[in-house]
Amino acid sequence: MTKPNPPALDPGQVPEQSITGYPEPYKSRVAGRHKRHLGDAAGLRNFGVNVTRLDPGAESSMRHWHSKQDEFIYVLEGEVTLVTDAGRQKLRRGMAAGFPAGKADAHQLVNETKKPVLYLEIGDRTLGDGASYSEADLAAKLVDGKWVFTHKDGSPYK
Numbered sequence: 001m002t003k004p005n006p007p008a009l010d011p012g013q014v015p016e017q018s019i020t021g022y023p024e025p026y027k028s029r030v031a032g033r034h035k036r037h038l039g040d041a042a043g044l045r046n047f048g049v050n051v052t053r054l055d056p057g058a059e060s061s062m063r064h065w066h067s068k069q070d071e072f073i074y075v076l077e078g079e080v081t082l083v084t085d086a087g088r089q090k091l092r093r094g095m096a097a098g099f100p101a102g103k104a105d106a107h108q109l110v111n112e113t114k115k116p117v118l119y120l121e122i123g124d125r126t127l128g129d130g131a132s133y134s135e136a137d138l139a140a141k142l143v144d145g146k147w148v149f150t151h152k153d154g155s156p157y158k
Contacts, residue, residue, distance in 0.1 A: 023157035032058025054111040063106035078117035106134035
């Protein structure tokens, strides 16, 4: 295949990253999450776009909600379980979910199947955002473009 010319890009040529800022014991829970940062590769500054792959058994994040940033996901391949305050539901290829900023409905995606799941993840980059985690002793604040994680009482992880 011919390499596309910018602004076009081939998502398969964007490096896949499997890193997280989560401290343990949460870091290992997202070990099977792999992202291709398409928005960064395209030079976008106001919102992010990722193609995310969840291996079987992997979690997208700890259940959380954002104070200022909106999030949206669209399932490209496979079946994933969306976990929210209302319970669990299956999302299949072609289904989507949106998470408005400031709505205290913690969410996460879990791959409970034996096949990888691929989904598009879109979120804005509003400054001063924070994330609240309903089931983890975890808090997050966006500081100078990087997530800083602490215990809910504000004390640092060691």
